[in-house]
Amino acid sequence: MRKFDTKIQYLKYKVLREVARYGFEDNLDAAYYEIPKLIVKEKPTMRCCIYKERAIVEERIKLAMGGDKKNPNVIEVIEIACDECPVSGHVVTESCRGCLAHRCEDVCRRGAITFDEQQKAHIDKSKCVECGQCAKVCPYSAIINQKRPCEKACKIKAISMSSEEHRAAHIDNEKCISCGACVYQCPFGAIVDKSFILDAVNLIKGSHENQDYKVYAVVAPSVSSQFSYAKLGQVITGIQRLGFYHVIEAALGADMVAYKEAAELAEKGFLTSSCCPAFVSYIKKNFPTMVDKISHNLSPAAEIGRYIKETTPGAKVVFIGPCTAKKMEFKEGEPASRYIDCTLTFEELQALFDSRNIDLTTLEEGVLDNASYYGRIFARSGGLSDAVVEALKEQNNEDFKLNAIACDGIEACKAALLRASKNVLPNNFIEGMACTGGCIGGAGCLTHGEKNKADVDKYGKQAMEKTILDAISVTDVGPEAE
């Protein structure tokens, strides 16, 4: 069964795996010198020559080791890997047959289309506004939109070409919400999320087999749609084999958040969710007047991290999930950084397994069962709203009528926020998920597919606890309850 969606992910993974291996072996000084040669052998397979390939691998190593410290963003462009794709917008291709109907001309309201002697269409770029109508009506699909995949992926328009002279992609950190859509979409792998994989390696090594302190792995519920070549229980055992003391579901944090969020919503009357860090960042950057509407709850990962640290003094918490924005949430400091010590993606977890030669398929199955159905379905769009409905029910709150809108993807979030900011949104709760499909669409996932939502729902139904209250009741006994 496939481990990755694309060859780009595979290349990135190979670098992460080797960096982790060198880290575990205390041999990082040799990493820059040895890994490029290890990955790029005698013949080029991707670029013009092995020297360019190795230079790019060196850049990837840098990112695998934490990236440019001066750049506050966790998403970075590897300029020498950027193919500087054309940005010409709508162009007429060879497929234009020089037909007689000229629908393109008719539909163009700017008069940007002209014809040569062979009746072939041309677009006058000084008039064209890239509306795309001509492309839609052409019976031969002869007009295409040449847009960079990164720009197309970035729905909030944070990526552009640096300048005419300097054509590599450029990320505007003021706009970027670190969702990672561009990372996943760039066909040349030129946009990469910084990795904190060595921090995880150091946390594990420094614990001296969990004697000096305990290292906990908090795993996002979207794990249920990942590592499909093995069983979930084997993934849990694998994480423990890496040297983690114990594995806990972030979904239990989600149960805790859903319960508190329902109460906060009923009290305030209107809220937006706070669990997707890219969505929260988007509100802060684009709708500053809405910031006070963001739920004051921690994200599920931070919530469970807090509980772990309160009940086990000295504990270290590593969050493992599908999300690049989570890295940003953690890197930006309080409150997440107080409760989480390191953030990894599923891609990086696979790299960690293989750096230690752990073959999941050969392991016995461990167990993972902390959360309820509702906490687990946070991983997909609509799940959080379902959980809030349930929490209100369990709180016997019949007065408050929830009218939630589940925004699937950042464009849907934008539409709802725009209406809410003008007081014309009929809903009283905005569930915002920056990635399409929810967390299962995250850029840090190994694979993305149609089945993922069904996998999450199935995993949800397997939870032993059927209600949110039952799941969170065990956390009532901790210091938090006092």
Place this chain on the structure above:
Amino acid sequence: MKVIICIGSSCHLKGSRQVVEKLQALVKENHLEDKVELGGTFCMGDCVNGVNVTVDGEKHSVSPDTTEEFFQKEILAKVQ
């Protein structure tokens, strides 16, 4: 007296929620709220013997069915 119940996955599947709930009720019934502090923790590293419960650091193996007996013997008898 500090009583810590393991709420890691393995113990959870063996009924740590029921153990927690029973202990909470028994502490309340016997008015021991001031004397017995209940707490949870994720994993005590002895999954085969779960549900693991420590009383002032000493580990015991408890199940939902034996919680009452455990309470009488290890908590009630020792706290007074």
